[in-house]
Amino acid sequence: MELVAKTLYGFEEVLKEELVALGAKDVKVGNRVVTFSGDMKLLYTANLWLRTAISILLPIKQFRFADEKDLYRKFSKINFSEIMEVTDTFAAKGAVNSKLFNHSGYPMLVLKDAIADHFRAKCGERPSVDLLKPSILFDVHIDAHVCTVSLNSSGAPLYHRGYRKKTGEAPLNEVVAAGLLLLSGWDAKSNFVDVCCGSGTLPIEAALMANGIPPNIARKAYGFQNWKNYEEETWEAVYKAAPNQPKRDLEFKIIGSDTDGDVILRARENIKALPLGKTISFEIKDFRDQEAPEGKGILISNPPYGERLQVEEIDELYRDLGNFFKNKMQGYDCWVISSNFDALKKIELKPSKKVQVFNGSLSCDYRKFEIFSGSLVEHKYGADRNTRREPKRNKKD
Numbered sequence: 001m002e003l004v005a006k007t008l009y010g011f012e013e014v015l016k017e018e019l020v021a022l023g024a025k026d027v028k029v030g031n032r033v034v035t036f037s038g039d040m041k042l043l044y045t046a047n048l049w050l051r052t053a054i055s056i057l058l059p060i061k062q063f064r065f066a067d068e069k070d071l072y073r074k075f076s077k078i079n080f081s082e083i084m085e086v087t088d089t090f091a092a093k094g095a096v097n098s099k100l101f102n103h104s105g106y107p108m109l110v111l112k113d114a115i116a117d118h119f120r121a122k123c124g125e126r127p128s129v130d131l132l133k134p135s136i137l138f139d140v141h142i143d144a145h146v147c148t149v150s151l152n153s154s155g156a157p158l159y160h161r162g163y164r165k166k167t168g169e170a171p172l173n174e175v176v177a178a179g180l181l182l183l184s185g186w187d188a189k190s191n192f193v194d195v196c197c198g199s200g201t202l203p204i205e206a207a208l209m210a211n212g213i214p215p216n217i218a219r220k221a222y223g224f225q226n227w228k229n230y231e232e233e234t235w236e237a238v239y240k241a242a243p244n245q246p247k248r249d250l251e252f253k254i255i256g257s258d259t260d261g262d263v264i265l266r267a268r269e270n271i272k273a274l275p276l277g278k279t280i281s282f283e284i285k286d287f288r289d290q291e292a293p294e295g296k297g298i299l300i301s302n303p304p305y306g307e308r309l310q311v312e313e314i315d316e317l318y319r320d321l322g323n324f325f326k327n328k329m330q331g332y333d334c335w336v337i338s339s340n341f342d343a344l345k346k347i348e349l350k351p352s353k354k355v356q357v358f359n360g361s362l363s364c365d366y367r368k369f370e371i372f373s374g375s376l377v378e379h380k381y382g383a384d385r386n387t388r389r390e391p392k393r394n395k396k397d
């Protein structure tokens with residue numbers, strides 16, 4: 001089967017790697033999608049295991065169409081009775097990139113009419129639309145005159161992990177958090193620190209990775225469970241094969257800290273839904289008082305962007321963050337995601353990498369600061385300065 005994993009801008013390559021690791025074939029990266037082929041078992045596995053996918057689609061029909069009437073005609077050729085019962089509820093969502101329509105939701109209404117007419121003609125009644133919790137969710141993708149109709153096997157987006165009951169004011173989307181962790185190249189075998197952790201999304205996603213537990217271990221429902229061809233035994237086998245215990249021998253620390261005691265309480269509440277044991281230590285602490293755990297490690301933080309703070313306050317916060325990296329996080333790679341580019345400059349360290357990502361609709365920079373232990377010279381040439389080779393001198397020097 002040809003399958004499509006949807007993701008967010010910037011995470012296509014890490015999603016491709018995740019799919020390859022799951023054994024997917026013909027894996028190809030597109031714009032906010034990765035296409036692949038596999039069977040039903042892989043479709044179920046992808047829903048449980050992919051950390052950076054928003055949804056997994058099963059395309060059922062692709063066709064060219066001339067105009068609105070033609071679109072209805074082509075939709076009507078789909079045998080919807082093979083896909084759903086009249087007692088099912090349904091909805092259609094998707095993306096439209098075409099000058100043919102003034103309103104991007106219009107093609108979904110045309111599909112709704114085609115489904116209603118199909119069932120009315122067949123059994124005298126039509127299935128109901130349920131935009132919030134449909135049992136069958138269609139995805140319509142239109143690019144100019146080409147339409148692809150798919151079944152959304154995930155149903156609710158896969159960032160609905162089932163563990164987060166309570167959040168702070170600006171929580172990261174779980175898929176974004178997992179994507180940032182994968183983009184950082186963290187090995188999931190060394191320390192992880194988030195000093196502005198809010199309700200704990202980054203430490204929780206890190207702890208799931210470190211324990212080899214699928215991101216959706218606590219999720220209760222998927223769209224494919226309502227399909228006519230749902231293979232319950234296959235799904236149960238996929239779910240039961242997934243680890244659901246914390247590893248006993250983690251020899252590194254995962255720490256989330258924040259000044260706000262309320263959000264730390266929420267973070268502690270959130271992990272109760274997950275089999276993570278004591279993997280994460282959540283602490284109420286200003287980042288200025290945080291210490292790096294011994295050994296190698298990485299820090300990823302999503303500090304405030306400044307909407308509710310004065311410019312001077314936000315500048316000071318980022319300046320102090322830079323000083324904290326220099327003074328306390330030696331030997332660590334420190335990553336910061338922020339949409340406040342002026343404030344990012346106040347860190348006053350040269351980033352060794354910059355990646356553009358989106359946090360919701362906000363375009364953000366995700367910047368890496370490598371904090372060397374000792375001086376940069378020692379890092380580059382070794383602690384024994386005598387072993388350092390002098391750069392070749394130009395004759396004119």
Ligand SMILES: C[S@@+](CC[C@H](N)C(=O)[O-])C[C@H]1O[C@@H](n2cnc3c(N)ncnc32)[C@H](O)[C@@H]1O
Binds near residue numbers: 171173196198199303
């Ligand atoms: C954008 S939110 C982080 C949201 C978090 N990533 C999540 O998913 O819930 C920024 C957090 O930084 C915290 N914060 C602000 N100043 C801080 C400081 N000096 N030390 C530690 N945390 C701080 C805030 O309390 C807030 O929870």
